[in-house]
Amino acid sequence: STIIKKLFLEGKMVTVNTEIDFAGAEEIALEYEIMCEKEVKVDMIEELLKEEEENEADMTSRPPVVCVMGHVDHGKTSLLDAIRETNVISGEAGGITQHIGASVVKINDRKITFLDTPGHEAFTAMRMRGAQSTDIAILVVAADDGVMPQTVEAINHAKAAGIEIIVAINKIDKPGANIERVKQELAEYELLAADWGGNTEMVPVSAHTREGIEELLEMVLLQADVLELKANPDRMARGIVIEAKLDKGKGPVSTVLVQKGTLHIGDHIAAGANYGKVRAMTDDRGNRITEAGPSTPVEILGLSGVPNAGEVFVAKETANEAKAFAETFIADSKEKLLEGTKYRISLDDINSQIKAGNLKELNIIIKADVQGSVEAVKQSMLKLSNEEVEVKVIHGGVGAINESDVILASASNAIIIGFNVKPDAQAEEIATREKVDLRLYSVIYNAIEDIERAMKGMLEPIY
Numbered sequence: 001s002t003i004i005k006k007l008f009l010e011g012k013m014v015t016v017n018t019e020i021d022f023a024g025a026e027e028i029a030l031e032y033e034i035m036c037e038k039e040v041k042v043d044m045i046e047e048l049l050k051e052e053e054e055n056e057a058d059m060t061s062r063p064p065v066v067c068v069m070g071h072v073d074h075g076k077t078s079l080l081d082a083i084r085e086t087n088v089i090s091g092e093a094g095g096i097t098q099h100i101g102a103s104v105v106k107i108n109d110r111k112i113t114f115l116d117t118p119g120h121e122a123f124t125a126m127r128m129r130g131a132q133s134t135d136i137a138i139l140v141v142a143a144d145d146g147v148m149p150q151t152v153e154a155i156n157h158a159k160a161a162g163i164e165i166i167v168a169i170n171k172i173d174k175p176g177a178n179i180e181r182v183k184q185e186l187a188e189y190e191l192l193a194a195d196w197g198g199n200t201e202m203v204p205v206s207a208h209t210r211e212g213i214e215e216l217l218e219m220v221l222l223q224a225d226v227l228e229l230k231a232n233p234d235r236m237a238r239g240i241v242i243e244a245k246l247d248k249g250k251g252p253v254s255t256v257l258v259q260k261g262t263l264h265i266g267d268h269i270a271a272g273a274n275y276g277k278v279r280a281m282t283d284d285r286g287n288r289i290t291e292a293g294p295s296t297p298v299e300i301l302g303l304s305g306v307p308n309a310g311e312v313f314v315a316k317e318t319a320n321e322a323k324a325f326a327e328t329f330i331a332d333s334k335e336k337l338l339e340g341t342k343y344r345i346s347l348d349d350i351n352s353q354i355k356a357g358n359l360k361e362l363n364i365i366i367k368a369d370v371q372g373s374v375e376a377v378k379q380s381m382l383k384l385s386n387e388e389v390e391v392k393v394i395h396g397g398v399g400a401i402n403e404s405d406v407i408l409a410s411a412s413n414a415i416i417i418g419f420n421v422k423p424d425a426q427a428e429e430i431a432t433r434e435k436v437d438l439r440l441y442s443v444i445y446n447a448i449e450d451i452e453r454a455m456k457g458m459l460e461p462i463y
């Protein structure tokens, strides 16, 4: 519209479908120089990050990557600790786990990789940057407390990412534990226990007595078999940064998860605007290693700077290629570069996106002051679906709009509707930064009408 307006002021009547000759296009391009360069750069980055096609014959099975989610105090940290300790007792050499942000557990001679930062926020924050880190989520629910608000958040974050959920019903050693009640409550969120005829495995455990932990890990392996997780180990490594810091003595220290290929000492790598040669590699037990295959977390030394968590890392044939990769990111951060072009849904352009065929699902998150309103708004929203676009409520809950809601919206390209609630300060800040469309209402009818009008392209603009 900016360009049409500019041309209009020059006396040239054009529409969005008008072809412009080369000279004319060049003139416009020159005038909007910065924007054009930016677009080219974004293209370059997308090209750099593009995945090569893999040959099925080169793929071999790889360990599952698992994260632990659940309500605060339901035992996520205790369970992770218990899992690691169970493993040490079962005779694994190397002893005490070193904290590198992820750990590998061995059971029945097979491996499972655990991401050490519990919680769905950490998980979705990575996804927000475009990285899918996890295959399976263990949802921890305390047997004496049942389903709580963050349990629901975790369920919806995992579902939005399309990852498998295995439930660990924790604290079964406690007198108030009621396993059946937890199953019943989870059924309300479409997680039906396998022994109740459903598809979700639910394993009663105690992080304290360690009862059920082996069964839980076996269930993870079974699920991994169903998912047929595979990767090609014989190619240049590629993966994501799990965490990174600056160490006074060692320089930038990064924990990366190798997702494809094998990373070796001496490989030239780049992660975001940083590049270098892998000088040293340490596994989760603190052992020096020389190579790391798919699903292996390793701490590496040798990058020129500290990359962001969630950033993609790649190994390259030569130092120059790695440097060139990183330099594409240097002038500006990738996030900043992508900001201008990253497609963010907003009520104002839903209709044009539907018309352009870009939007088949409209994702909505509903927060309200009472559960009754969440349900009422949800049911009305779902009814707005038509042949062109399906309206999906990916999360609904009672309470203020929080950080978790906003990162979920950002990662899943959703619109947030608040009914008689407001965003908290942190949520508001992230929503602004991530350009998440957040709408507040006090009359249900107005919310429904706005979405309906937006879908039809009749929304009155807000100034």
Ligand code: GDP
Binding pocket: 070, 071, 072, 073, 074, 075, 076, 077, 078, 079, 118, 170, 171, 172, 173, 174, 205, 206, 207, 208, 209
């Ligand atoms: P997180 O917030 O989900 O990481 O929960 P924590 O792991 O910090 O656990 C919260 C509290 O519950 C702590 O006091 C733990 O000792 C306790 N807890 C965790 N797991 C169990 C369990 O299996 N049995 C009992 N009795 N207490 C547990």
